Amino acid sequence: EAQVTQNPRYLITVTGKKLTVTCSQNMNHEYMSWYRQDPGLGLRQIYYSMNVEVTDKGDVPEGYKVSRKEKRNFPLILESPSPNQTSLYFCASSSRSGRNNEKLFFGSGTQLSVL
């Protein structure tokens, strides 16, 4: 089954404790991206990757890191989480950005609370 697998589903941590949210897709997609969703603000892009070893900042990259060493995986790293990073996070992938019949696939989300 075509899917984006995101883990964990829920995470509670404390300020400054490094964490990683994993994202993996089984569709050989080139494009992967991370978003955060906050009430009243909608989804905002954190980072995206057009292919292996190619990553770019989105609208809200501060405090986050990503890597794309393999096509299927795109982990989101918070080196020193702060309470303002408490949010609902989504990973997504698609075949070719902007091409006809591009379809977005989203992970199930990670609810992160930073105390």
Place this chain on the structure above:
Amino acid sequence: KNEVEQSPQNLTAQEGEFITINCSYSVGISALHWLQQHPGGGIVSLFMLSSGKKKHGRLIATINIQEKHSSLHITASHPRDSAVYICAVRGATNKLIFGTGTLLAVQP
């Protein structure tokens, strides 16, 4: 002003009604997506449009590139259609820009 504006923000309808959700954008785009997010958070892609119109079951999506406007229509609405509907555009930099969503509640 947001680059992607949706209206209405909230919509309550009776079962069976015809529903329209609107999306206007102010940037040049290569594609527009309609997404559905159910309570509990999962996001599902409904349509991707670069021109014209697409139909899937009771859902119809249209886009007018010249007017920078798209609509999502739901015919014969049902309570299971209750969700947040999100419009997203892919701009010139390949980033996706999202609207804040329309919360739809369909009452039996």
